[in-house]
Amino acid sequence: MLEVAGLSKRYGDVVALSEMTFDVRRGELFGFVGANGAGKTTTMRIIMGVMAADAGEVRWAGAPIDLGVRRRIGYMPEERGLYPRMTVDAQLRYFARLHGLPASDVGAAALLWMVRLGIARRAGDDVLALSLGNQQRVQLAAALVHDPDILVLDEPFSGLDPVAVEVMGTVLSERAQERGSPVLFSSHQLDLVERLCDRVGIVRNGRVVACGTVDELRRRGPARLAIDAPGVGDDWTMQLPGVSVHSRTGTRWVLGLTDDADDQKVLDAALSEGPVREFTRLVPSLAELFRDAVGDGEVGV
Amino acid sequence: MREVHLAPSEAIGLIASREIQARLRSKAFRVITAVLVLAVVGLVLVFHVLGHRTHTATERVGVTAAIAAYQGPLVAAGQTIGQPIVTSVVDRDAGERRVREGSLDALLVPGPAAGLGLVVGSAAPNGLEAIASAVSRQGALNRQVVSLGGDPGAVDRTVAAASVVVQRLEPVDPHRTARIGMSSVVGVLSYIMLLISIQLTGQGVVEEKANRIVELLLATIRPWELLAGKVLGVGVVTIAQVALVAALGVGAAVATGVLHMSVAVVTGVVGWALLWYLLGYFLYALVIAAAASLVSRQEDLASVATPVTVVIIAAYLIGQTIVPANPNGTTATVLSMIPFLSPVLMPMRAAYDVPGWQMAAAAALTLVTIGLTARLAGRVYRRAVLLTGKRVSLRAALAGAG
Numbered sequence: 001m002l003e004v005a006g007l008s009k010r011y012g013d014v015v016a017l018s019e020m021t022f023d024v025r026r027g028e029l030f031g032f033v034g035a036n037g038a039g040k041t042t043t044m045r046i047i048m049g050v051m052a053a054d055a056g057e058v059r060w061a062g063a064p065i066d067l068g069v070r071r072r073i074g075y076m077p078e079e080r081g082l083y084p085r086m087t088v089d090a091q092l093r094y095f096a097r098l099h100g101l102p103a104s105d106v107g108a109a110a111l112l113w114m115v116r117l118g119i120a121r122r123a124g125d126d127v128l129a130l131s132l133g134n135q136q137r138v139q140l141a142a143a144l145v146h147d148p149d150i151l152v153l154d155e156p157f158s159g160l161d162p163v164a165v166e167v168m169g170t171v172l173s174e175r176a177q178e179r180g181s182p183v184l185f186s187s188h189q190l191d192l193v194e195r196l197c198d199r200v201g202i203v204r205n206g207r208v209v210a211c212g213t214v215d216e217l218r219r220r221g222p223a224r225l226a227i228d229a230p231g232v233g234d235d236w237t238m239q240l241p242g243v244s245v246h247s248r249t250g251t252r253w254v255l256g257l258t259d260d261a262d263d264q265k266v267l268d269a270a271l272s273e274g275p276v277r278e279f280t281r282l283v284p285s286l287a288e289l290f291r292d293a294v295g296d297g298e299v300g301v
Numbered sequence: 302m303r304e305v306h307l308a309p310s311e312a313i314g315l316i317a318s319r320e321i322q323a324r325l326r327s328k329a330f331r332v333i334t335a336v337l338v339l340a341v342v343g344l345v346l347v348f349h350v351l352g353h354r355t356h357t358a359t360e361r362v363g364v365t366a367a368i369a370a371y372q373g374p375l376v377a378a379g380q381t382i383g384q385p386i387v388t389s390v391v392d393r394d395a396g397e398r399r400v401r402e403g404s405l406d407a408l409l410v411p412g413p414a415a416g417l418g419l420v421v422g423s424a425a426p427n428g429l430e431a432i433a434s435a436v437s438r439q440g441a442l443n444r445q446v447v448s449l450g451g452d453p454g455a456v457d458r459t460v461a462a463a464s465v466v467v468q469r470l471e472p473v474d475p476h477r478t479a480r481i482g483m484s485s486v487v488g489v490l491s492y493i494m495l496l497i498s499i500q501l502t503g504q505g506v507v508e509e510k511a512n513r514i515v516e517l518l519l520a521t522i523r524p525w526e527l528l529a530g531k532v533l534g535v536g537v538v539t540i541a542q543v544a545l546v547a548a549l550g551v552g553a554a555v556a557t558g559v560l561h562m563s564v565a566v567v568t569g570v571v572g573w574a575l576l577w578y579l580l581g582y583f584l585y586a587l588v589i590a591a592a593a594s595l596v597s598r599q600e601d602l603a604s605v606a607t608p609v610t611v612v613i614i615a616a617y618l619i620g621q622t623i624v625p626a627n628p629n630g631t632t633a634t635v636l637s638m639i640p641f642l643s644p645v646l647m648p649m650r651a652a653y654d655v656p657g658w659q660m661a662a663a664a665a666l667t668l669v670t671i672g673l674t675a676r677l678a679g680r681v682y683r684r685a686v687l688l689t690g691k692r693v694s695l696r697a698a699l700a701g702a703g
Contacts, residue, residue: 045516048516049519049520050516050519050520050687051687067521067522067523068305068306070520070521071305071307071521072305073520075517077516077517079513079516079689080513081509081512081513081514081515081516081517082512082514083323083508083512083514084512085323085326085327086319086323090322094315094319095517097315098307098312098315098518098521098522099305099307099521100305100306100307100521142517
C-alpha cells in the first residue's frame with residue numbers, strides 16, 4: 001500500500017499542501033481530482049522525491065519510501081520530459097536502464113511498449129519529429145518500460161486522441177488488475193475518472209476533502225429528487241420538512257432532501273395537487289460531486 | 302517487490318555514455334571538430350609555406366659586363382647572412398626586361414660616381430639592397446686602400462679579426478622561435494576548447510531543465526550522480542576531440558618538418574596541454590553546470606556563464622602578453638599558480654621549461670579547487686535544477702534547506 005501521510009508544503013506564504021493524506025491500495029486505480037493549484041502535482045512530486053515536504057511522509061509497505069522503491073515506480077510528470085534529439089527507441093532503453101533494468105532486457109522491453117502503444121513505426125525517429133499525441137505515448141512508454149510495480153501519473157490523459165485514451169485506460173486497468181499495482185493518476189476528465197477508478201480523492205486547497213469509491217461519495221452527497229408534476233402550485237414544497245427546491249425547469253422540479261426527509265411524503269403532496277409524470281431519485285455524476293466538494297468559484301475543470 | 306540495485310558508478314556511467322552518444326550524433330559537434338582540425342592543420346601548412354619562402358628562396362641577380370668582377374663578392378656577402386644568390390652576366394636592356402618579366406630578381410649595374418646601382422621590380426627582395434650596398438662599399442674601400450699604397454687583403458684580414466665575441470650567460474635555446482609558436486598555439490587551443498566544452502556542459506544542463514527531463518531523471522538517480530555523469534561525459538568527448546586535433550596537428554607538423562624539435566619535447570608539451578585541459582575542463586565545467594542550473598532557458602545561459610568565460614579569456618590574454626617575454630619570470634610564475642588561471646597559463650609555460658615542482662604545485666592546487674568546487678556546485682545544482690521558471694538567485698540556491 002502506498003500511503004501519503006500528512007504531507008504539508010508551503011512556498012513562501014502560499015500553502016500548497018496542508019496535511020494531505022490518502023492511500024492507494026494494491027490493485028487499485030486511484031483517481032486524483034481537484035482544481036488547478038489544489039496540490040495534486042506537488043503531492044506527486046513529493047512522492048517521487050523530486051521535492052521535499054515540510055512535514056509528513058510517504059510510505060510504501062509501511063516503511064518510508066526510498067530511492068530503491070522509487071525506481072520501481074513508473075512516473076509521468078506533469079511537464080512532459082523527453083530528450084528532443086534522441087530516438088524513441090534509444091530514449092526508452094535509456095530510461096529502462098536508469099530504472100535498473102539489465103542491459104540484456106531493455107531492447108525487448110522497449111519494443112514491447114512501442115508495439116503496445118502503437119509507436120513502433122517511429123522507433124528510429126527523434127522525439128522532436130513526433131506529433132504531441134505520439135510524444136505523449138512515448139512518455140507513457142517511458143513510465144512503463146521498466147515494468148514498474150507502482151504507477152504515479154500526472155495528467156496521463158491530457159493531449160491524447162480518443163483511441164489513445166482507450167489504450168491508456170486499458171493499460172492502467174490491466175496494470176492494476178493483473179499486476180496488482182497501485183495506480184495513482186490525476187485528471188480533469190471526470191467522466192473518465194468515474195469510469196476507470198476504484199476510488200477517487202477530491203483535493204481542495206492542499207487537502208483531500210472527499211475520498212472513497214464513487215458510490216460512497218454519491219451516498220454521502222445530499223439526496224436529490226426529480227419530479228414532474230404539472231398540477232402543483234409554486235409553493236407546494238413549503239409544508240414539507242427537510243425539502244428544498246434545487247432547480248425548476250417548466251413543470252419539472254429538482255428537490256434537495258435532508259437525511260431525515262421522507263420522499264414518500266413528497267410524492268403524496270404532489271399527487272394531492274395533480275398528476276405526477278416522473279418521480280426519480282437522482283444519482284449525481286462525479287462532476288456534480290466535485291462541484292459540491294470544491295465549492296463555487298474554484299471549478300477549474 | 303523486486304529489489305533494484307543501481308550503483309552510483311552505473312548511474313554515472315549511463316548518464317555519461319548517453320552524453321557521449323548525444324554529442325557524437327550532433328551535427329554541430331561534428332562540424333566544430335572538423336573546423337578545429339582544419340584550422341590547426343591549416344596553420345601548420347601556413348607555417349610550412351612561410352618557412353620555405355624565408356629560408357630557401359634563391360635570389361637571381363643579373364650583373365652587367367662592366368662590373369662582372371662583383372659577382373664573387375656578391376655571392377660571398379649573401380652567404381654570410383644565409384641568403385643564397387646566383388648571378389649571371391647580362392647586358393643592361395636585356396637585364397631590365399628580365400627583371401620586369403620576373404626571370405631575374407634584380408640587376409646590378411654601374412652606379413653614379415664610384416657606387417653601384419640596383420634595378421629591381423617594385424622593391425628589393427630579401428635584403429638584396431643591404432647586400433649590394435655592402436659589396437659596393439667594400440669595392441670603394443679596396444680602391445681607396447690601393448690608392449694609399451696598402452694591401453686590401455691584409456686590411457680585410459685585420460678587420461675580420463676585430464670581430465665581437467659574444468659571451469652568453471645562459472645556454473643558447475636553438476628552439477626559441479618554435480617554443481614561442483607552440484606556446485601560442487597551445488594557448489589558443491586550450492582557450493577555445495575550454496570555451497567549447499563548458500558551453501556544451503551548460504547547454505546540456507539547461508536542456509534537461511528546460512525540457513523537464515530532470516524531473517524524470519531525479520526520480521530515479523541522485524542529483525550528484527546526474528551532475529557527475531554529465532560533466533564526465535562531455536569531458537570524455539571533448540578530451541577525445543582535443544587529442545584528435547593535437548595528434549593531427551603534431552602529425553602535420555612532423556610530416557612537413559615545421560617543428561625542428563625532438564619528438565620528446567613536442568610530446569611533453571602536448572601531454573601537459575592535454576592534462577591541463579582536463580583539469581581546467583573539470584574546474585570550469587562544474588562552475589558552469591551549477592550556474593546553468595539557475596536558469597530555465599537556453600537564452601539565459603550566456604548571462605550566468607559570462608563570469609567564467611571572462612576568466613578564461615583573461616587568462617589567455619595575460620598568457621599571450623607575459624609568457625613569451627619571460628616564461629619563468631615572477632609574474633608568469635605567480636599568475637600561473639592561481640587555480641582558475643593555471644589551466645590556460647601552465648600549458649603555455651610548458652612549451653618552455655617549467656620547474657617540475659611548479660607544475661606539481663599548480664596541479665595539486667587545481668585539484669583541491671576542483672574538489673571544493675564540486676561540493677559547492679553539487680549543492681547549488683541539487684537545489685536549483687528542479688526550480689523552473691524565473692532565474693534562481695545564487696544566494697537562494699546556496700542558502701535553501703535540503
